Amino acid sequence: MSRRGWWLIAGCVLVSLAILAGCGRLWQREVQAYIEAPFPAKLSAWHLFTAHSPALQPNRGVIPYDLNTPLFSDYSDKFRFVWMPPGTSARYADDGPFEFPVGTVLAKTFAFPLGVQGADKLIETRLLVHAKTGWVALPYIWDNRQNDATLQLVPDPVPVKWTDRAGKPHDFTYVIPNANECRECHDNQKVLLPIGPKARNLNKDYAYADGAENQLVRWNRLGYLQGLPAVSTRPIAAKWNDPGSGSLAQRARAYLDNNCAHCHQPGGQAGYTGVDFRLTQTDLAHQGLCKSPNSAGEVGALRHDLVPGHPDESILIYRLESTAPKVSMPPLGRDVVHEEGVDLLSQWITSLPGRCGGASDRTRLP
Amino acid sequence: MKRASWWAVCGVLAGVFLLSSCARQAPEDFQKSLQEQLINAKAGDIVNLPEGKFHFDRTLSLTANGVTIRGKGMEKTILSFAGQKTGAQGVLVKASDFTIEDVAIEDTAGDGLTIQGGTNIIVRRVRTEWTRGPNSANGPYGIYPVECKNLLVEDSVARGAADAGVYVGQSENVIIRRNRSEFNVDGYELENSENLDAYENVATHNTGGMGIFNLPNLPKQGGRHVRAFNNQLIDNNTSNFAPKSLGPIYYLPTGTGMYVMAIRDVEIFNNNIQNNNTVNLYIINYKTGVDEDSLRDTAASPITQQVFAPEDKRFDPFVRDVSIHDNDISGGGQSPDNRVTGVKVLAAALGGKLPDILYDGIVDPTWGRGGANQGQVCLSANGAATFLNFDAAGQMKHPVQDVKQYGCSLAPLTAVSLPQSTGNTAAGQK
Incomplete structure (x- = not known):
């Protein structure tokens, strides 16, 4: 083949490569969704x-x-x-x-x-x-x-x-x-x-x-x-760390809604506990007010999920302040304590009126 | 040296290197590859575990149906969770058609083996153990199937649980057989479950041997139709080591052979229940079994009142239609547990010892049945076992010691049969 022929072939190859590369980039520009296994490794x-x-x-x-x-x-x-x-x-x-x-x-x-x-x-x-x-x-x-x-x-x-x-x-x-x-x-x-x-x-x-x-x-x-x-x-949840976005209660409940309610709701993994932390659940009793736990969990000597006025006696705070496997809540995805979250919920519990009856009612003791 | 010799040396060195690198496989690698295998498992897969002791620092979980996990024996393949960092359970299964066999699960932070909401489940030759022995910081349950259907637990061993060694809760169609439970707070807990056979099991050196009961505040209510036969519930006198936070189990009297609480349609026969120091057999209403503190707390809780209201007929605190016959019951009540107020009061009234069989005699006034035995608690041919109905409802004013007043008989309950159970399905048939 003549030299010219070689050049021609080389040119064709180069152009083809360029087109291919261009196409490749074009494909890459669009999101590629995979809707069945196997899913891509990268x-x-x-x-x-x-x-x-x-x-x-x-x-x-x-x-x-x-x-x-x-x-x-x-x-x-x-x-x-x-x-x-x-x-x-x-x-x-x-x-x-x-x-x-x-x-x-x-x-x-x-x-x-x-x-x-x-x-x-x-x-x-x-x-x-x-x-x-x-x-x-x-x-x-x-x-x-x-x-x-x-x-x-x-x-x-x-x-x-x-x-x-x-x-x-x-x-x-x-x-x-x-x-x-x-x-x-x-x-x-x-x-x-x-x-x-x-x-x-x-x-x-x-x-x-x-x-x-x-x-x-x-x-x-x-x-x-x-x-x-x-x-x-359109409903709107408070921003947990922005007092301008809602009251203390609204912010605390928004925090519980998105940190706890995925399990603690009817049908959720912890639905059996009877606690429902969804923002749409407006009855505080269902959010653990004066509720004693009905299942085995490590709760120290505490008797109620939420004790109005007493974050230190509330199981909710006890479990949020722990990183031990049997105690900590949520049980997954939290390896350190969220100090600011605990502060918010503690303030909220401190602000709750009333008191719990039952055996753990300290006010009855001399 | 000739070139061939160099090659030989090289080959040997390479071989040694390869072997040593295999032997030094990091523990995390086993944990990781096993978890990967379980995530990728498909129905019909058998996950074989080699001999050896393997360390895990987080829960091992399975959600795929139809998988078998098989070790080389419960003394040979050991999954150790000592120092567990993440998750409370050792092995957590949320799947059906599941079998686990020939493996040990040790020193988990929480429960050893949890199986939740599965159908057709086999637990066979599995050992769960807290190796330091009884300790209030041990996990609550060893083998813990809950909300299961068609469940077989056999030839397994449970030690050291701070609640129950072998627990079955809120399940249907269950066979628990030939297991050994020791040094737990409770040997076996058969809770809120229906259609259950427990036979040829051993419970010894626990706080209590076996409990058959219903509890309120759980989604599945109405446990009934339980047969317990050919079991050995002997010398369960290990001091109760449950932490108070675990609830009613904290008040289980040390030295309880078997207790039957808040349940109906129970048949107990051909068992050896011996030398349990508080009482060999305790037949009680929910209120007798659960301490005053817990009851008051539960009653005072607004959520209890709303969701599980006392008038909610889903929970029946009474015990009735219990047939207890042909058991060898002896040597009980010699040193009752004075830590529990009710036991202390009763023992004091009786001169420091308790009979083999205690019945609180509480019946539902609305039953309107006549006669002395409205609860149809029927006792016959239990050797020389001593008996007392201590009349809890009447402030112990009308105790009954004469067991002949309870000499009725009930129709035998039918045996449980499981689709996956092979052999021995007729065991216990008279």
Whole structure:
């Protein structure tokens, strides 16, 4: 073959490669949802993010969100994103989580300020995927170089050592739940469900790249949410650490709602205890007021879940202040005590009127 | 050296290296790979565990149906949870068609083996143990199936539980056989369960041997139809070591052979119940069995009043239709547990000792049955066992010592049969 022929072939190959590469990039630009096993080993295969340093950059259609009162997770920073297949939307629900379409991906990334000058280091990204057969939980663990995260059904614990803004040192072992343990919190009557994305928790402004907007409004505007009712009827949970957002009781109950109610509600893993911490449960007796526990748990010498005026006599506080396996609540996903959360609930219990009857009533003793 | 020799040396070295690296497998690796195996398990899978002692620092869980976990023997394959950091249970199963056999679970923070809400469950030759012996900081339960259906627990061993060694709660169609329970607070607790056979079990050196009862405040009520036969409940005199926080069990008198509380349709026969120092057999109403503090607390709790109201007929505190026959009951009540107020008062009134069989005689006034034995508690052919109805409802004013007044008989209860039970299903048939 002539030299010219060789050049021609080489040129064709180069052009083909360039086209292929271009296509590859085009494919990569769209989120790829997997709705049945096997699920990809790498987080990058989902194409949820276009970059992850210095911060996670969502891909097209991936919307960041946060919650009025989040679950406490060892003081980690959390970055939440939602994606739904084009043309689909979630159905609004007043109380429980929205009804998300098949293919929905909820991504929550946990990070600690372990990097240079307190920059966040990504630890894990948990995907909740609405697969064909229902929701599945997929824990992806970030590699040390922060290049990508790998699906690990049984992740190793991570030693975490950092200093917060107030100068307080944190040094503990962060335990990442395994795929079975995800269900301990997310199962309700043996069905795995999302916990956070409820109307009352999403009903807040978020500072998007193009400006602040109410999350429910934005989801609705972008076609991710249908059935949104009038503004006045949308429930709103208090922000646990913002006194401007609600009364002490409202903030305490919002904290219990999103930290405890996923188990402590009828049908939840701890429904049998009779305690219902949902914000919609307005009867304090069902939230443990003067209630003695009916199941075996390590409660010291204490007799009641909530003793009005006496946080130190309340089992709720005793268990939130512990990190021992038999005692601590929640039993999973908390390896350090949430001091500020305990303060809030203690203040609330101190403010409760009345007293408990029964055998432990100290006021009867001389 | 020739080149071939170099190769040989190299091969040997490589072999040694490989072998040593296998032997040095880190304990976390076993924990992790086993947990992975359980998460990925599919129906029909058998997860084989090798011989050896393996350390775990967090709960091992299974949610897939149809899985078998099989060790090499309960003295050979040991899952040790000493120093457990995460989760309270050792092995936590929320699945059906599950079998676990030939394995030991030791020193868990909370319960040893929990099986929740499963159908067709077999626990076979499993040992749960707290190796330091009786201690109030031990986990409450050894083998703990709850809300199960078609459950078989056999040839297993439980030691050191701060509540019950072998517990069955809120379950249906159950066989508990040939197990050994010792050095626990309670040997066996058969609670709020229906259609249950317990036979050829041994309970010794516990605080109490076996309890057959219903408790309020639990979702499943109405436990009944329980047969206990060919069991050995002997010398259960280990001082009660339950922490107060565990509730009523704290008040179980040390030296209780068997107690039957707040339940109906029970048949107890061919058992040896001997040398239990408070009482060999205790037949009681819920209020007699549960301490005043607990009762007052429960009654005062607003949630009890709303959710489990006292008039809620789902809970029946009375005991009735109990047939107790052909047992060898002897040597009981020689040194009653004075720590428990009711026992202390009774023993003082009787000169410091108690009879083999105690019945509180409390009957529901609304039954309206005539005669001295409205509760149909029937006792016959129990050797020389001494007896007392201490008339708890009437402030002990009309005690009855003559067991012949209770010489009625009830129709035998039918045997339990399980789909997964092989052999011995006819055991205990007369």
